[in-house]
Amino acid sequence: MAAQVQQSAVGSVHGAHDSVRDREISVEQEHLDRVYRRLEEKIHEAEFLMNDAAQRGQVGTPGALAERDAQVFRAGIHLNRLNNEFEDFLFGRIDLLLGKDGKKGPDGAYTAVEPAEGAVREDGTADIAETLHIGRIGVLDADYAPLVIDWRAPAAAPFYRSTPVDPGRVVRRRVIRSKGRRVLGVEDDLMRPELTARLDGRELPVIGDGALMAALGQARSHTMRDIVSSIQAEQDLVIRAPAASVTYVEGGPGTGKTAVALHRAAYLLYQDRRRYSGGILIVSPTPLLVAYTEGVLPSLGEEGQVAIRAIGSLVDGAEATLYDSPSVARAKGSYRMLKVLRKAARGALELGTPEPVEQLALDAPDEDEDAGQWTAAASPTRLRVVAFGRRLELEAAELDRVRRTALGGTAPVNLLRPRARKLLLDALWARSGAAGRHSDPELAAELRSSFDEDVTSEDSFIGFLDAWWPELTPKQVLAAMADEKRLGRWARRILNPGEVRKVARSLKRDGHSVHDIALLDELQAILGVPARPKKKRDLDPLDHLTGLEELMPVREESQRERAERLAQERTEYAHVIVDEAQDLTPMQWRMVGRRGRHATWTVVGDPAQSSWSDPDEAAEARDEALGTRPRRRFQLTVNYRNPAEIAELAAKVLALAMPGSKAPSAVRSTGVEPRFSVVPDSLERTVRAEAERLLDLVDGTVGVVVAMNRRQEARRWLAGLGDRVVALGSLEAKGLEYDATVVVSPAEIADESPAGLRVLYVALTRATQQLTVVSGDRDEPDAAGVPDLLRD
Numbered sequence: 001m002a003a004q005v006q007q008s009a010v011g012s013v014h015g016a017h018d019s020v021r022d023r024e025i026s027v028e029q030e031h032l033d034r035v036y037r038r039l040e041e042k043i044h045e046a047e048f049l050m051n052d053a054a055q056r057g058q059v060g061t062p063g064a065l066a067e068r069d070a071q072v073f074r075a076g077i078h079l080n081r082l083n084n085e086f087e088d089f090l091f092g093r094i095d096l097l098l099g100k101d102g103k104k105g106p107d108g109a110y111t112a113v114e115p116a117e118g119a120v121r122e123d124g125t126a127d128i129a130e131t132l133h134i135g136r137i138g139v140l141d142a143d144y145a146p147l148v149i150d151w152r153a154p155a156a157a158p159f160y161r162s163t164p165v166d167p168g169r170v171v172r173r174r175v176i177r178s179k180g181r182r183v184l185g186v187e188d189d190l191m192r193p194e195l196t197a198r199l200d201g202r203e204l205p206v207i208g209d210g211a212l213m214a215a216l217g218q219a220r221s222h223t224m225r226d227i228v229s230s231i232q233a234e235q236d237l238v239i240r241a242p243a244a245s246v247t248y249v250e251g252g253p254g255t256g257k258t259a260v261a262l263h264r265a266a267y268l269l270y271q272d273r274r275r276y277s278g279g280i281l282i283v284s285p286t287p288l289l290v291a292y293t294e295g296v297l298p299s300l301g302e303e304g305q306v307a308i309r310a311i312g313s314l315v316d317g318a319e320a321t322l323y324d325s326p327s328v329a330r331a332k333g334s335y336r337m338l339k340v341l342r343k344a345a346r347g348a349l350e351l352g353t354p355e356p357v358e359q360l361a362l363d364a365p366d367e368d369e370d371a372g373q374w375t376a377a378a379s380p381t382r383l384r385v386v387a388f389g390r391r392l393e394l395e396a397a398e399l400d401r402v403r404r405t406a407l408g409g410t411a412p413v414n415l416l417r418p419r420a421r422k423l424l425l426d427a428l429w430a431r432s433g434a435a436g437r438h439s440d441p442e443l444a445a446e447l448r449s450s451f452d453e454d455v456t457s458e459d460s461f462i463g464f465l466d467a468w469w470p471e472l473t474p475k476q477v478l479a480a481m482a483d484e485k486r487l488g489r490w491a492r493r494i495l496n497p498g499e500v501r502k503v504a505r506s507l508k509r510d511g512h513s514v515h516d517i518a519l520l521d522e523l524q525a526i527l528g529v530p531a532r533p534k535k536k537r538d539l540d541p542l543d544h545l546t547g548l549e550e551l552m553p554v555r556e557e558s559q560r561e562r563a564e565r566l567a568q569e570r571t572e573y574a575h576v577i578v579d580e581a582q583d584l585t586p587m588q589w590r591m592v593g594r595r596g597r598h599a600t601w602t603v604v605g606d607p608a609q610s611s612w613s614d615p616d617e618a619a620e621a622r623d624e625a626l627g628t629r630p631r632r633r634f635q636l637t638v639n640y641r642n643p644a645e646i647a648e649l650a651a652k653v654l655a656l657a658m659p660g661s662k663a664p665s666a667v668r669s670t671g672v673e674p675r676f677s678v679v680p681d682s683l684e685r686t687v688r689a690e691a692e693r694l695l696d697l698v699d700g701t702v703g704v705v706v707a708m709n710r711r712q713e714a715r716r717w718l719a720g721l722g723d724r725v726v727a728l729g730s731l732e733a734k735g736l737e738y739d740a741t742v743v744v745s746p747a748e749i750a751d752e753s754p755a756g757l758r759v760l761y762v763a764l765t766r767a768t769q770q771l772t773v774v775s776g777d778r779d780e781p782d783a784a785g786v787p788d789l790l791r792d
């Protein structure tokens, strides 16, 4: 295919400059054409090999064949997806001075890549010795020379790590913007502006003001974009950090923690696909953030092995749909709940058989309408059986004793049932008087075993055991806790009476809160699941992964379906990434910890944005979940989201919320100051008018953030304004961003919970361009409308 030279989108006002830009675009276009020609060749090869292999069966060593086929076949898949989905398959280029690669760092990237001696002449001139193109996947030409280097390969690291302060061999770093097969533009950053560098005898041209600024200024949609073409050096260090142990990342709002976490998942898969076939779990705070970030991994060519799940969706068959008030959340999230649950799981046994058992099973997702009510047939208080022709009976006191002894075991409650059964038989045997009948131990044992058989085959015994030691499900126990008196008993000296009342009331509601999900998971561990005959299931292709087989399921099952299926089947993962980690309660840390007992971890968060009121307790739980694995700590310091004007305002709240902590520095300024608006009469009219004004000003999205208890009415305020604008409760705004935001009543948000100031800090840091703060009386605005909380 002939190279197509594309016209620059920029007009010709700038004359000579534009012709240089056009020439540079056409240079990149030629390269992209070569890449596509090569990909087409590979897809043909792949089809040929596939057909050939199908006709002739396996030839050669299966591993080697499969590996080779997989490579070409993967190229085919990528080509299809490139044509359909990717806007910028090839996105970067670096022009390098002559040099020798230095030492490899622990992450496999070259760390000390300095120019060779003599690469820069004394007069400040130098020649470009090597040019590398960077893209979403690697492509080699027919001679195995790289046409495109995968962004995750060590050789691509200088594209991200080189800075004017520490340029290494990189002279010019170029971001290429393309759509499908068409190059649309280029943006250059000069890493060594002091040099006069030549490429093929011509001076190296530099186009544009840098790609980062161009990316940051773009309008936002309701889905996050990948940042693969503009990852910054400090972020790249985190993405490529070795997987072993725990990678711990802190950074203020907008420093790219979520973006980095997602790119890290893609990087880890690239590094060691086989190891991570055990699955990567990304835990996100809200379903909104899951929906916002879901597209990033597919855009990086990865999805199958990564499950992104909200913290309220980690337990299959239960989904968080409700919010708890701060005081209920505080009780349910705290470590104290562990003791309450242990007591409840044991206490629930005494309540007898829940009715109907199946309807409340944890794995019956659609049938939990009764979760708030505990309808039980009372636990039997007498056991009557006939054995060896005699009637035997155990009364309430004896049954109680047996139950207490059985519960003295350390196994999960449901797994103690065999022990309880054995103790019942012992008690009945003692009553039978048959114990001393034989002195010969063998005969005595025989007699006992026929006694046991006699008793256990009786319907009355079987029925009794089912009612007296029913197999409990987590949902049943949680439902049993909705009774205030009962909960009061189980939580004596653990929760105060006010907490008992509120927690019990919250459990009466139809549905579960995000905090209930962690309780259900804990109960599952406390109760245990008795072994059942395993269901036959199809062979998991990942169990026998070789290059080719890995790709086969793509045809029968979409990547997404496969990811969902695997996510459901999996209970433990090879790597766990926790986003917004500062928000996890102790009980949630326990839940997440159970999913990564043998995993390596990446934990990203910002203590200043924590909505959990007791950070010390949460830190203790986190340390317990992460165990003694060594930690590698990183700090992200640059705010890519908020313009300086907005970051400065938010920093005032940070100073109140966490005195002494440092806000990240904003990377850009827009000259647009935040706007302050007071409510003259109707809050609804003020907010709606402001949202309309902002919708006119920005191309992308507008978020209206209100206190949690106003979110329903706020949705009504905005009715009919279209889907570019959304209303959010303050806790729902976590991790999201909008072109413009309206923050309604800082005082209301701050007063809503003990962590209210930190929640307000989150709300104020969501905007990429414009922020309006609307104040009511409670905010005590000054003459300029600035609320008390945001004044100097």
Ligand SMILES: Nc1ncnc2c1ncn2[C@@H]1O[C@H](COP(=O)(O)OP(=O)(O)OP(=O)(O)O)[C@@H](O)[C@H]1O
Pocket: 212, 215, 216, 225, 226, 227, 230, 231, 232, 235, 251, 252, 253, 254, 255, 256, 257, 258, 259, 260, 606, 609, 640, 641, 734, 735, 736, 737, 765
């Ligand atoms: N290197 C980068 N190039 C371009 N955009 C970037 C870069 N790093 C971050 N961003 C953008 O900055 C914004 C903030 O990123 P992200 O949401 O990952 O930050 P965060 O640290 O998780 O923020 P928060 O703590 O507020 O949730 C996003 O729009 C992201 O795409």
